[in-house]
Structures are given as C-alpha cells and as structure tokens.
Amino acid sequence: MKTIHLIAATRPNFMKVAPLWHALSSENDYTVKLVHTGQHYDYSMSQLFFDELKLPEPSVNLQTGSGSHATQTAAVMVAYEKYLLEQTPDVVVVPGDVNSTLACALTSVKMHIPVAHLEAGLRSRDKTMPEEINRVLTDAISSICWTPSEDASENLLQEGVEPNRISFVGNCMIDSLxxxxxxxxxxxxxxxxxxxxxxxxxxxxxxxxxxxxxxxxxxxxxxxxxxxxxxxxxxxxxxxxxxxxxxxxxxxxxxxxxxxxxxxxxxxxxxxxxxxxxxxxxxxxxxxxxxxxxxxxxxxxxxxxxxxxxxxxxxxxxxxxxxxxxxxxxxxxxSGVTTPRIPTFWDGKTAQRIVTDLNERFANNRVDNG
Structure with missing residues (x-):
C-alpha cells in the first residue's frame, strides 16, 4: 500500500486535486491523505469548495494563513516538515504554482521524499510574477512532472528536464468542470x-x-x-x-x-x-x-x-x-460565439491518466528522489 499526500492550498488547487483524490481513492493500492496548508482559509475561499467538490475533511490543516511571500513559504515549510516527521508518504503531489506548492516541494525533497508536480511546465517567461518562480523551481526538483499541454512538456525538455520525468496527462481542472x-x-x-x-x-x-x-x-x-x-x-x-x-x-x-x-x-x-x-x-x-x-x-x-x-x-x-x-x-x-479547438487531453479523463502513469512508475521503480 502506497501513501500519497495531495497538497491543497488555494481555490484553484481544490479544483485540480479533487478529481485526482477521487481517482486515487478508488484504487486499492493507495492511501490518500489530503493536506490543507491553510493558505486560503475562510469559508468562501476554502471550505465551500471542499463541500461542493465532495472532498473529505483534510487529514491535516496546517493553518499557515496569509503573509508576505517569505513568511508564508517559510510557515508552510516548518508546519509541513513537522507533519512529515510523523508519517512519511511515498509521493507528495503538489498542484499549481502558489507559495504552498514550492514550500511543500522543497520540504519533501530535502527529506528525500519524491514529489510529483501537477500542472508542470507552464511558463509565462515573466520572472516578476511570484507564480513563475514557484513553477520553475518546483519543476526543477520534482521527480514527476505531469503536464497539462504539449507546449508545457516542450518547455521542460528545453530546460533540460529528463524525458522520463515528464508525462503529458492533460488538464485536471477540466475533469472537475x-x-x-x-x-x-x-x-x-x-x-x-x-x-x-x-x-x-x-x-x-x-x-x-x-x-x-x-x-x-x-x-x-x-x-x-x-x-x-x-x-x-x-x-x-x-x-x-x-x-x-x-x-x-x-x-x-x-x-x-x-x-x-x-x-x-x-x-x-x-x-x-x-x-x-x-x-x-x-x-x-x-x-x-x-x-x-x-x-x-x-x-x-x-x-x-x-x-x-x-x-x-x-x-x-x-x-x-x-x-x-x-x-x-x-x-x-x-465576433459572436466561437467554437474553439479543444486542446489535447482536456477531455475530463486526466485524473485517470495520472493514476495509470503512477501505477506504471511504481511497477517499474521509476518513483524516486534522485
């Protein structure tokens, strides 16, 4: 039985992790623990989303709250390290690009726990955006990079990320939608x-x-x-x-x-x-x-x-x-209503592709931290 930590911090995270929580929880091989960092904490920004997306009460709420980028990142790292010392998962899944994403990834890697980045490879090329810093650094230290689009996979390859760390799986937010x-x-x-x-x-x-x-x-x-x-x-x-x-x-x-x-x-x-x-x-x-x-x-x-x-x-x-x-x-x-081209794998089946990828990686011993 493998233990997975799913990190949830802000409203966009909740829509990304919900399909994955449901998909992983239906598998017999995984114990899934939802870790809420508390970056968004009031009812309208947090609990209401959990209720509507049918997510369970988190296994832990780190209750780190708001603050400057440094304060918030440091608070999440300290609180999450304490939780990891109590029980160590086989993989930590960090979604998106908020401060909690980088904080939990850094903490896990320093404790030799593999990290999977959900929504990896997105790039604005704008280093004035704190989210861009979080994205780039999280991808650099993640063992698994699950990308939402083909251009995101290409970004990672251009940055020198090994192809075996990259899996193009699609967009989990569309699963929720x-x-x-x-x-x-x-x-x-x-x-x-x-x-x-x-x-x-x-x-x-x-x-x-x-x-x-x-x-x-x-x-x-x-x-x-x-x-x-x-x-x-x-x-x-x-x-x-x-x-x-x-x-x-x-x-x-x-x-x-x-x-x-x-x-x-x-x-x-x-x-x-x-x-x-x-x-x-x-x-x-x-x-x-x-x-x-x-x-x-x-x-x-x-x-x-x-x-x-x-x-x-x-x-x-x-x-x-x-x-x-x-x-x-x-x-x-x-111009009226348009009919867009739907990007590849934005089809509501991303969470299941992630489960398949994770199963294959565990079966082939390709989940490690270095």
Whole structure:
C-alpha cells in the first residue's frame, strides 16, 4: 500500500486535486491523505469548495494563513516538515504554482521524499510574477512532472528536464468542470441579479500586478465602468482587491453603480454557473483562461503574458492591457460565439491518466528522489 499526500492550498488547487483524490481513492493500492496548508482559509475561499467538490475533511490543516511571500513559504515549510516527521508518504503531489506548492516541494525533497508536480511546465517567461518562480523551481526538483499541454512538456525538455520525468496527462481542472457541469447548469446563479443569460460580463481581479498598482487598477476600473454602459458586469471581489479599492476610495462608487454587481467571492458551483452563461469574461486568473476555452466564451486576460498560451492559440483567450479592454470587448462580442479547438487531453479523463502513469512508475521503480 502506497501513501500519497495531495497538497491543497488555494481555490484553484481544490479544483485540480479533487478529481485526482477521487481517482486515487478508488484504487486499492493507495492511501490518500489530503493536506490543507491553510493558505486560503475562510469559508468562501476554502471550505465551500471542499463541500461542493465532495472532498473529505483534510487529514491535516496546517493553518499557515496569509503573509508576505517569505513568511508564508517559510510557515508552510516548518508546519509541513513537522507533519512529515510523523508519517512519511511515498509521493507528495503538489498542484499549481502558489507559495504552498514550492514550500511543500522543497520540504519533501530535502527529506528525500519524491514529489510529483501537477500542472508542470507552464511558463509565462515573466520572472516578476511570484507564480513563475514557484513553477520553475518546483519543476526543477520534482521527480514527476505531469503536464497539462504539449507546449508545457516542450518547455521542460528545453530546460533540460529528463524525458522520463515528464508525462503529458492533460488538464485536471477540466475533469472537475465536466463532472460538475449538470449541477452548474441547474444553478442559474445570474438570475439573482435580475439579468438575462448570455448578456453580461463576469470580471475577476486578484493578481498583484493589477491590484497593488493604484494607477493600473484605476485604469482597469475606469475601463470596466465604461464597458458597464453597454452590458451588466458581475464582479466577485477578492479580499485583496476589495481592500485596495477601499484604500483608493473607489469601492463606494462601484457598489452604488447600477450596472456593476459587486459580490463576495463565490463557491465553485455559483461562480461557474455565472461564468458559463456569460457573454464575456474579463480576468487575470490562469484557470479561467482554461475554463472559458472549454466553454467557448470570449475571455480577455488583463496581463502582458500568459503561462497558458494554448488558450490564445487554440482557445478563446486574448491578452489585453487596461487601455484596450473596451475595444477588445467590442471585438470579442462582435465576433459572436466561437467554437474553439479543444486542446489535447482536456477531455475530463486526466485524473485517470495520472493514476495509470503512477501505477506504471511504481511497477517499474521509476518513483524516486534522485
């Protein structure tokens, strides 16, 4: 019996690990322990997602909370090391690119425990993004790199990662989307705002590059207010975004705006229900670039780059700057609904391919830490 630690830290992580938890738990050869680092910790950012994705209570919650990058990374390393000293797994699976991803990977490798990186190989080539640092370093020390797309595998090969460490398995977030779609479609979350399906725009903002720069954030908000003249906007506010808008004195204006619906962070089902019947999505999130591609919804990503270029070349995504949001929205809405090319292995079967890969690696003694 092999023991697997699945690391969960933030909202995007939960959608990635849920299909894998269910797939591994159905196998007789694995004991799966869900490790919550506590990087996202309030109900709307954490427990609600566990409930909706039918994840069990974590085996442990490290309760590390928020803080600076150094504080948070160090806190997760110290807390996770203590847990690893109590019982040692055969593999630690770290998803995504948040601080907990790198922290748990570093801690495990230093204790000679193999690490598997779920969603490996994504690259924005932008070292000012903390997520890019986390991605590159985690891939460098992982024994197994499970990639979501062929370009991600190619990135790893170009960086000198040995081919036997790389397995192209697909996108686990799409597994969650496919599994939950009946519940999503029945939710009809937009009706609470008295707006019609397929007529509104969903907006999310949380990345420091957009939120922490008052000048850039003001330009984004001004563009959104201009767009709201033409269509209703639904804006679930991330806590850091709400705080910054409040500091800038812009929050009351948005809250009183007739065509902009400011709401708290939503659970997976309600948010995805809102998104899947939107006419347009404007975001700086990584995962939404992928989900809108599957759903065929035009997506504008307010960033100069993306670690998911396949969503632009094969999907519905395009990169925009604050001063081009309204014109890009007009172009996207004017072109109508598109039929994107669905990237290879974004088919809802990624978790099972991972289980197959893990079975083969254990059978052939190809799970090690060096």
């Amino acid at each position: 496919n599994t939950m779609m009946p519940a999503i479609q029945s939710r009809r979350a937009w009706e609470q705002f008295d707006i019609e399906a397929d007529t509104y725009c969903v907006v999310t903002l949380h990345r420091p590059g957009n939120v922490d720069d008052p000048t850039r954030l003001k330009a984004i908000i001004n563009a959104l207010m201009e767009l709201s003249v033409r269509m209703p906007l639904v804006l679930p506010l991330h806590p850091r975004t709400r705080q910054q808008l409040d500091n800038m004195g812009m929050l009351p204006t948005l809250e009183q705006h007739g065509s902009i619906h400011i709401i708290p962070p939503q659970g997976y089902l309600d948010f995805t229900s809102l998104m899947h019947r939107a006419a347009l999505v404007i975001t700086d999130s990584g995962g939404l670039q992928e989900e809108t591609t599957i759903l065929g919804i035009p997506c504008l990503t307010i960033r100069p780059n993306t670690e998911r270029p396949i969503t632009c070349t094969e999907g519905t995504n395009r990169l925009v700057e604050p001063d081009s949001i309204t014109s890009a929205a007009d172009d996207a809405l004017g």
